Amino acid sequence: MALFEARNIHKRFGSSVVLEDISLSFEEGQVNGIMGPNGAGKTTCFHCLTGHYKPSRGSIVFDGTDITGKPPQRIARMGVSRSFQMMNLFDDACVIENIILALPEFRRRYAQVTSSVFNDKVLLTQAYEVLDQVGLLGQEWQPSLSLSYGNRRALEIGVALAANPRIVFLDEPTSGLGVEATRQLVKLIQKLRDRYTIVMIEHDMRFLFELADQISVIHWGQVIAQGTPDELQSNKWVQRSALGAVA
Amino acid sequence: MVTLSDISRRSGQWITPQIAVFALVLLSLPFWIGPIGLYQYIGVEIAIWIIFALGFNLLFGYTGLHSFGHGAYLGVGAYAFGLFQLHVGVSLFGGLLAAILAAGVAGAVVASFVSHRRGIYFALMTIAFGQLFWFGAVKMHWITGGEDGLLNIPRPDLNLGVTSFDLSGNTALYYLIATLVIVITILTWRAVNSPFGRILQAIRQNEVRASFIGYEVWWFKWVVFTLSAMFAGLAGGLFSMAQESAYPDVMSLHQSGLIVMMVLVGGGLVNFWGPILGVVLYFIARDVLGAITETWLLWYGLMFVAMVMFKPEGLAGFLAELKRPSEPETWTKPAEEQ
Numbered sequence: 001m002a003l004f005e006a007r008n009i010h011k012r013f014g015s016s017v018v019l020e021d022i023s024l025s026f027e028e029g030q031v032n033g034i035m036g037p038n039g040a041g042k043t044t045c046f047h048c049l050t051g052h053y054k055p056s057r058g059s060i061v062f063d064g065t066d067i068t069g070k071p072p073q074r075i076a077r078m079g080v081s082r083s084f085q086m087m088n089l090f091d092d093a094c095v096i097e098n099i100i101l102a103l104p105e106f107r108r109r110y111a112q113v114t115s116s117v118f119n120d121k122v123l124l125t126q127a128y129e130v131l132d133q134v135g136l137l138g139q140e141w142q143p144s145l146s147l148s149y150g151n152r153r154a155l156e157i158g159v160a161l162a163a164n165p166r167i168v169f170l171d172e173p174t175s176g177l178g179v180e181a182t183r184q185l186v187k188l189i190q191k192l193r194d195r196y197t198i199v200m201i202e203h204d205m206r207f208l209f210e211l212a213d214q215i216s217v218i219h220w221g222q223v224i225a226q227g228t229p230d231e232l233q234s235n236k237w238v239q240r241s242a243l244g245a246v247a
Numbered sequence: 248m249v250t251l252s253d254i255s256r257r258s259g260q261w262i263t264p265q266i267a268v269f270a271l272v273l274l275s276l277p278f279w280i281g282p283i284g285l286y287q288y289i290g291v292e293i294a295i296w297i298i299f300a301l302g303f304n305l306l307f308g309y310t311g312l313h314s315f316g317h318g319a320y321l322g323v324g325a326y327a328f329g330l331f332q333l334h335v336g337v338s339l340f341g342g343l344l345a346a347i348l349a350a351g352v353a354g355a356v357v358a359s360f361v362s363h364r365r366g367i368y369f370a371l372m373t374i375a376f377g378q379l380f381w382f383g384a385v386k387m388h389w390i391t392g393g394e395d396g397l398l399n400i401p402r403p404d405l406n407l408g409v410t411s412f413d414l415s416g417n418t419a420l421y422y423l424i425a426t427l428v429i430v431i432t433i434l435t436w437r438a439v440n441s442p443f444g445r446i447l448q449a450i451r452q453n454e455v456r457a458s459f460i461g462y463e464v465w466w467f468k469w470v471v472f473t474l475s476a477m478f479a480g481l482a483g484g485l486f487s488m489a490q491e492s493a494y495p496d497v498m499s500l501h502q503s504g505l506i507v508m509m510v511l512v513g514g515g516l517v518n519f520w521g522p523i524l525g526v527v528l529y530f531i532a533r534d535v536l537g538a539i540t541e542t543w544l545l546w547y548g549l550m551f552v553a554m555v556m557f558k559p560e561g562l563a564g565f566l567a568e569l570k571r572p573s574e575p576e577t578w579t580k581p582a583e584e585q
Contacts, residue, residue, distance in 0.1 A: 050459070076461040088459075090452040092252040101449050102460040109442040110462070114434075116259035117445050141254075163460055 001064070003028040003197055004049075004080075004167050009058035011041075011048055011221075018044045020221045022058070026167065026214075031189065032199045033212035041221040042201045043085060046171050049199075050082045051075040063166065077107075081165035083156045085172040085201070089144050096140035098155055099127040102162035127162070134158040134188060150181030154188065167197040174204045182207060209233075249517045249560060249567045251308055251439075252448045258440040261433060265520065269432060273425040277418050285534060287417040288489075293530050294424040295485045296509070300522035301435050302478020303506050308515040308522070309439055310471050311451030313370045315503055316377020319357075320350040320476040322384060322498020324483025329397035329493040330390070339403040339414070339488075346484025347477045353380065354476020355469070362468040365454060377503050384495040396494025400487055414488075424485055431478070436519060447471055505529070508547075512554050514561025521563035528562060 002025040011019040018041050026032045036042050047053040049060060051072035059068045067075050090098050100106050100117065103126050109115065117123065131137050134154040139147065144155060153173060160168050173189075174182050182204065189211055192198065202208040208215060209229040217225040217238055225235045232238050255263075276290050299321055306312050327349035328342040335341065357376045361369050384391045391397065405412040405423055414420045438444045449457045450464055458464045487493040496502070510516075513525020529547070536543035558565050 052459075071458070073458045073461050073463055076459055082459060084456075088453060088456045090252075090449050090456065092250040092452050093449070094254065097252070097254070097445065101445065101457075104461070106442060107461050110446055110467075111443060113441045113443045114437045115441055117440065117442055118254055119259040159456070159460065 002026055003063060004199075005061045006045075006049055007059045007061070009045070009048055009060070010056045011044055011053060012056050018221050019048065019055075022218070022221070022223055024049075024216055024223065026197060026199055028166075028197050029194075030197060030213040031193050031211050032197075033208040033215040034199065034201045034218060035203070035205065035208055035215060036218035040218045042218050043171060044221075045218060046082065046169055046201060050080060050169055076163060076165075077104075079164070079166035080169070081160040081163045081167070082169035083160045083171055083173065085175055087152055087156060089152065089155060089159065091143075091145050093144060094141050095136055095144050095147065095155060096124070096127050096131065098144050098159050099130050099162045100124075102159045103127065103130075104164050130158050130162045133161060133192070135184070150177055150184065153177060153181070153185065157188070161192070161196070165196065167199065168192075170198065170200045172201050172203060174202060174207050186210060249564055251517055251519070252445075252452070255440065261437060263436070266429075266432060266436060269520075269523070270429045273428060274422075276425070277421060285531075287421060289530055289534060290421045291417055291424060291489050293526055294421065294428050295482050295489065296506075296526040296530070297428050297523050298424075298431055298485070299479050299482035299506060300509055300513075300515070300526050301431055302475040302482070304510050304515040304522040305435065305438070305447070305478075306471050306475040307507070307510055308517075309444065309451060310447040310468065312365075312468060312472065313507075314373040314472070314475075315370050315507060316373040316375070316380075316500070317475070317479055317506055318500065318502030318504075319377040319380035319498045320354055320479035321483040321486065321502060321506075322380060322493070322495070323353045323476075324350040324480030325487035325493035325497045326384065326391055326397065326483075327480065328484035328487045329400040332400050332403065333397060337401050337403045339405055342403065342488070343481060343484045346480045346487075348480070350480020350483060351473055351477040354479075355473040357476075358469040358472035362465045362472060374500070374503075377498070377500060381495055381498050381500070384498055391493075391495070394495060396492055397487070398492050400491050400493065402488055402491060417489075420489060424489075427481070427485075432523075439519060443467075508551050512551055512561055514563025514565070517560045518563030518567065521561055524562045524566075 004026040006022060006024045009019055009022040022045055034042050044053065048055045051070055054069040059066055062078060062080060067078065090101060100123050103123060105126055106123055131140055134157055136151060136154055136158060139151065144152065147155060157170065157173065173185055177185060186207065189198065200208065212229060215227065215229060215232050216223050224237045225232060227235065277287060280287060280290055303317055306314055324346035328346040331342040331345040361372045364372060385394055402414050405414055412419055414423060446462060446467055450467055454464055483497065486497060509525035509529045510522045512528060513523065514521030515525060532547045533543060536546055554561060
């Protein structure tokens with residue numbers, strides 16, 4: 001059984017239908033890609049899968065539990081984590097605090113009103129592990145706003161990983177990145193693929209075809225093709241929509 | 248740029264040098280307040296409003312929730328204290344506990360309605376609820392005494408079992424309130440540096456991300472709203488004790504606006520000490536400017552406008568820049584040995 005499954009998801013805003021009968025399935029341990037042109041409904045799909053939007057119809061099942069319509073915080077606590085296309089960090093906080101805030105160990109201490117945060121060895125150790133994973137060691141006490149764009153992307157992913165998730169949704173992780181930063185990100189995701197189930201929305205086809213085990217193509221709010229990168233290159237829908245041209 | 252979420256070098260300590268200096272200033276105030284041309288009662292007022300402002304800034308500065316109706320809880324506390332003294336029994340602890348609980352309950356009920364809101368909707372709802380309380384205080388004259396309010400509220404003694412202190416004098420009352428201010432300052436300092444406090448600050452910075460990393464944002468908003476209402480209730484109880492009366496004006500929109508102005512002018516958005524500076528500045532402006540001109544509030548208002556336009560970080564932000572004008576924008580790593 002798939003770790004995460006979306007069945008017949010519909011999402012409409014008033015009279016406009018954004019997602020129509022989307023069914024997706026993500027196996028544990030795989031890197032899954034979602035691609036499609038601008039306005040295809042990819043981010044809306046992510047918003048539905050992670051609880052930001054309630055689907056108009058359909059169901060979402062994570063690890064055998066129906067999570068349809070559950071709020072994002074509850075879905076997050078079950079082990080579903082995500083990053084955002086637009087940078088979504090705690091900008092007044094330094095790098096390590098961004099990570100600490102997302103640690104389940106820290107979340108469990110939510111009601112503590114007198115203990116200290118930044119002298120706690122358990123929290124610091126866990127945060128340093130995540131910073132090591134995303135390559136931000138040495139910059140932990142910098143304000144997150146002072147990081148380079150590429151490093152802020154890495155921190156965005158770090159915050160998602162700090163929650164110790166079973167599945168990570170990354171919304172256009174290469175958005176705004178240069179060639180070198182994208183290369184770094186490829187290395188990072190290759191490093192993470194053994195530990196997490198990853199789902200990525202991506203515009204950069206080379207990036208996606210290089211990393212993904214399975215890819216779903218969304219167009220006009222529907223899944224028009226699904227398969228491995230090799231299968232998709234020969235898919236007539238993909239070729240017709242010119243999405244596979246770079247593959 | 249200074250921000251409230253800077254990690255203090257001493258974030259793990261209970262009593263920092265600043266807190267020690269603040270306590271010293273507070274406790275020595277009766278000895279120098281007269282010689283500098285002021286009077287003892289202003290110390291009582293400042294101390295009461297510091298309690299109100301510290302609690303309010305947990306909500307306003309730290310969580311980023313703009314309540315414009317917080318005077319209501321000051322008033323609820325004042326009435327609860329007065330009603331307790333007049334109808335239950337003359338007791339300091341009983342009265343203050345009643346003030347805290349009544350304001351806490353009122354805050355919790357309002358928070359249930361507003362904690363799922365943010366931005367302008369949150370702000371407008373707090374004003375609306377604030378006006379409801381004020382209107383209730385004016386109209387329910389059989390409880391509140393209507394527009395006249397509750398008069399001749401006794402000032403109870405401080406009874407510690409083995410000994411008791413007469414609080415009828417302003418100096419004795421001041422020492423009681425100053426002691427409470429010191430305790431509350433230490434507790435709020437610890438709270439804002441604790442996991443709970445850092446989560447509040449995370450919610451201020453990015454409510455959406457906070458929920459996507461698993462926090463029940465509405466619950467934190469509810470708790471901090473209720474807590475700040477309890478602070479306001481305590482301040483209100485002390486206020487009615489000091490004034491020996493409680494009246495609708497205590498919970499008017501005017502008072503709600505004053506606390507916002509004090510916190511903003513003082514720099515509560517960027518510094519823990521901002522609300523305290525704001526309260527002190529307001530009362531000094533009221534008495535010093537007020538001695539010069541009847542239109543002192545106009546000048547204070549103009550100062551507020553100038554502060555918002557040219558120095559939105561407030562007095563605390565201004566002082567922070569004076570202290571370290573050439574420092575680059577780097578953060579302080581907590582000391583390794585802590």
